[in-house]
Amino acid sequence: MSTVTATAAPTNLWGGGKSPFNVEYGKLMMWYFLMSDAFTFGAFLIAYGTSRFASNGWPNPNEVFKSFPFAPEGVHAPLVFVSIMTFILIISSVTMVLAVHAGKQMDKNAVVRNLILTILGGIAFLSCQAWEWNHLHNEGAWWGANPFLNADSTQSSQAFTNFFFTITGFHGFHVFSGVIINIIMLIMTLMDKFEKRGHYLMIEKAGLYWHFVDLVWVFVFTCFYLI
């Protein structure tokens, strides 16, 4: 199907009078913004990787991120909390796709319902991250302070915590902006703005941003918690 549009369309698409990429201007610019944002995140993560490769030792993530809310102190549950955070973000991404899809069908109620679920997912993720930051801060970790030892129990550098808080913080800020954007989309939908325009293309653009936030988390999760 996509190949049909791709092979048959070019002569018409580049004939002038319409977008040669067959998307609306705002959506194209959202794609280019996300591409530049991908390079920003990529630069952060690659700097982290470079530091890690340049160090003789590095903390074991399973020893650092082993706590769970309401669990007794000293509990050893690595990867559990962060996998819950990952699934929250995946599910909120799914509800966002469903909202975009409902928008294409001009189904206002389904858009509202799925946007609310997406916003709740975003807030749940931010709450988890707030808990984790608070917990690590109580353990003495912050920018410029690393209480953890390397995996081979040698002295660890502050690069570990600096990168962790900078990168998860930058990602958390993106999630926060995404939640704000989605709340604005929800208000606009409830005010029938899109019904009057006759299309829900704005929801698609917000959706692209939200999926990008999920995409970045895939990389952050892998680089900081798994490997």
Added chain:
Amino acid sequence: MSHTADALHHDDGSAVKEIWKVTGILSLLTIVELVFGFAMMGMTNEALRLAIKGTIVILMIAKAFYIVGYFMHLKHEVKNLIMTIVVPLALFVWFITAFLYEGNSYRNLKNRYDPYKKAQTEIKVHKNEEVKEIKTTVE
């Protein structure tokens, strides 16, 4: 515009079915990643650890493909649009290779020419005294 939308979503059910299929794939990939993550704990064989880490990175790229291709709908866009997004991202291949190589080389040079520093990074410390020292430096 409306023509393409019709062509791509000619039938409502198949689009929703695709969303749930991709959700299933993403969840499955995440679960496999987590299984590898748990399997790696306490593993001492460095070569095997490295192989598992490589596998996790491949799974990560697969997840990225499904999110960008299906959730962000890039796979169903016009080919020229796909190319303007994906081709610049190919810079990452150089970006990652060059910088990780650089980091590794820096560590090797430092270890070779600064034996004092190298010996320092090999001193084992006890967690308790370490925490105390960090606290005093923070204050």
